[in-house]
Amino acid sequence: MLGRTANGVFWLFRYLERVENTARLLDAGLRMALTRDIVTAEEEWRSVMETAGQRAGYETKHGTYTGVQAWNYILRDNDNPANVLKMFEGVRTNARLARNAISGELWEAINEGWMQIEELLSRPVGQGEVGEVIATIRRAATLAHGAVDGTLLRNAAYYFGRAGTFLERADSTARILDIKYYLLLPSFSHVGSSLDTGQWEHILRSVSGDRAYRWLNAGNIDARGMVEFLVLDDRFPRSLAFCHSALRDNLAALARVHGREGQCNEIIRQADIELTDLTIDAVLEQGLHQFLQQFTNRNAAISSAIADDYRFLA
């Protein structure tokens, strides 16, 4: 396939994942804000904005944190270059670019999702609608993934798309974990407090992992269990270990299709060696923040290696 088309498929799925993760983040923020008093709700929205990487932009525009302001900024504000509407447009534009590398059903799922979201976000989103908006965004992403599963040829385009998905997902989980941990738990002394438990619950909801975690841990929430679950548990589809292994498999498939390995395979192999024997103790000893920084830096290196190896741009 064309390098430019491969780039289109890769970014289609990165943006799709980003949109979906933002919807999860909002959903968690909304739920937390609704169950808290006003002061902590404000804290909560500030933290959502921080995790979304949009705090500076938001505070330039607004002096205060309210739910309506916050979710409108994230969803549709023209002053926010990374609002959900623009990101979904990015999904659709890349799908148009790569139109002849994806199935008709995937294109229609994306196009229909975009039409619905564009309509819903054509005016400010009020308290009564935000739930529906979030649900629509998540459903659109789910439909697209379903179309991929059922209709996309398992050729290079598929592997580029999956690589984009898992790279972005790993990044998102790492970012959520990093910001929450660093912001809210500078030391382990708070572990076990009620505020702490609430924040951890927020994290789990942000990655739609609250149910899974409870099943596995019989309802016990603590920092150590959480980190183990989100970093090392390869049964959970949004954990770093799971995304990492899926990314590795898809990059290996690309190497097979192309008959040669690239720089991206080399980087992920190195990462694999380091991760194989990793334990939760080792992560905490190294410092979770340092570990996550290393992890996201490596993701960035893999992303640019993919672009080089497969001639995305030149």
Next chain:
Amino acid sequence: MPRGFIIGDNSFFNEMRNADGSVRPAYEDYATWFDEQEDGFLARKGAEAEGAFRKTGITFNVYGEDEAEERLIPFDMVPRVLTASEWRRLTRGIEQRVKALNAFMYDLYHRQEIIRAGRLPQRLFRNNEAWLPNMVGFTPPGGVYTHIVGIDLVRTGPDEFYVLEDNARTPSGVSYMLENRETMMSMFPELFTRVGVRPVSDYPRRLAKSLAACAPDMTTGKPRVAVLTPGIYNSAYYEHAFLADQMGAELVEGSDLRVIDGRVAMRTTHGFQPVDVIYRRVDDDFLDPLTFNPDSALGVPGIMDVYRAGGITIANAPGTGVCDDKAIYSFMPEIVEFYTGEKPLLPNVQTWRCAEPDSLAYVLDNLAELVVKEVHGSGGYGMLIGPAANSDELDAFRRKLRDNPENYIAQPTLALSTCPIFTESGLAPRHVDLRPYVLVSPNGVDITPGGLTRVAMEDGSLVVNSSQGGGTKDTWVLKD
């Protein structure tokens, strides 16, 4: 009188019903089916059709408004129907015309016998912006100039078809022909079991085959075909992507291509791989910045050199736009006769060339009854429709004509036939034209049965161009 049927103006030929309300042969089966449907049936289907078009993203971009806004072309659910014998007549005429066009192109870029014979004035090329000196003495692979042609036809009576325009450069709209049929079949499946309609869905396969048959001699193995698009902001991007997808060809932009070792190669994830045939949807001017417009980023530097050395087929051939020129059009009867030795089977619309003083005088005197077009214009831009113009507009155009008569031709306002469209108050007649799609290769001329019927959505309007608010219909050619 049948339910919901508005007869409209009797001075135009109505393709569905005669003035007394009786159904014409082409529409017999359709009319029977239609009369059996419940009230409100089509109205419900209308919303369904629009939804289907939006969902599949069948849109065209409109320039100048909000950064290439995407729009739907209005789709009408009543088919335009031609009988098998009408179609046979049309295809004979089209085939003759397309063969003449190719012979003409070859002649123009070689010995110019037609000019030596005094049948065509030399000045036509001097003033023709589409004329390419680079093509002189060069024969494209397989001798084909116009690989894909759209012949615009209009009808004025049961047996009166005229050619309105030849689109030999880059005829667009074929994706609408295909999607209109898909939409009709999904909305009215039972209708197709009752009316025998010839299929159009194999057009992409025929196109791929026809293009591959024109691959250069240098090709090794199965010819590799690519569609060259200016990109997602081009008004016809949907069509480019659709055709590439349907043909299983790559959809490339100029930046994906590079000249390597005397071949045009595309940048794939495996490295650069040669292309044999390029179905280009960019204009000549933008094809090669080394030869033409140096500012263009849409093309491929050096592609013309590869072309002239026989390393690639460009479809349609550069310089083919000469045939789209309306001054050339006015000579088509002579051109057909000169190269085929036969009388044209499909006549031209009567045309006055304003470059000729007598004609100019006539046009100036009768402007209010005429349609005046720019010689190089397309898409309904820069034209005057006399009967619809006010006196200021007429005066302004008179000045333009006097200042630059060579830039214009004039034609009578034709009594274009009408087909019914579906409106809120029932079926109502609207003017239509027809663009059949023609493929040319060394193996012959291949015409898909049907084409794109364009329809003026407004009562009385003669403007059917999509860029001017016209709509489209599915076009049916009946089986024998």
